[in-house]
Each structure stands twice: as structure tokens, then as C-alpha cells.
Amino acid sequence: MSSRPKIFGQIVDEETRCVHYHTSKDVVAIKFYCCRTYYPCYKCHNETCEHPICRWPKTKFEETAILCGHCQSQFSIHTYLRAPFTCPHCQHAWNEGCALHYHIYFEA
Numbered sequence: 001m002s003s004r005p006k007i008f009g010q011i012v013d014e015e016t017r018c019v020h021y022h023t024s025k026d027v028v029a030i031k032f033y034c035c036r037t038y039y040p041c042y043k044c045h046n047e048t049c050e051h052p053i054c055r056w057p058k059t060k061f062e063e064t065a066i067l068c069g070h071c072q073s074q075f076s077i078h079t080y081l082r083a084p085f086t087c088p089h090c091q092h093a094w095n096e097g098c099a100l101h102y103h104i105y106f107e108a
Helices: 042-048 077-082 096-105
Strands: 028-032 037-039 064-068 074-076
Touching: 028 096, 037 042, 042 096, 064 077, 074 077
Parallel strands: none
Antiparallel strands: 028 037, 028 064, 064 074
């Protein structure tokens, strides 16, 4: 298990659920490329930051930018995109709906 980075936003529990997304599967936090800061979701980022979201460029997908709030493991974007609905470390289910927001976080 990796040491947990600080997570910003309106977090409601230790597994990174926030006021916007808080089902049992909402345990993924994303390090935003623009500020290199972890947030549970784009809404938390937008409520906290005064700058627009910058998507991760494809050339940076090997960088660690995903945190599983359940086991606290961190992953590269490539790893996350290859196993989008379960944590590759603890196999905890992740919210399938997050895929609807990939265009916000990651360059297509």
C-alpha cells in the first residue's frame, strides 16, 4: 500500500467519496494535470480552483495520477484505463459511470 496523498474537495469519507459522487463504487481520486492535485471529481476541482481543467496529454499517461480510495494504491493513467472498473490491486469495484467523464480528465 502506498502512502496516501492529500485529497482536496468536498470529501465525505476516507475512501475519497465526495458530496457529488458517493456510492460504494466512488472510490477513485484523480490527480489533475493542471494543478497536480488530487480531487475525487471534476466538480470538486471546479469548486476549489480558479483555473480551468487541463486534460492529461496522451504522452503523460504513464505518470501516476489515479488513487484507489479503498486500498490507497496509486496507478498510472494507462493502468487505470486498462482496468477501468476494478482496482488492479484490491479488485474493489469502481464506478462504471466515471468513463463518461474521461474526456474531461484525459486527452482522447
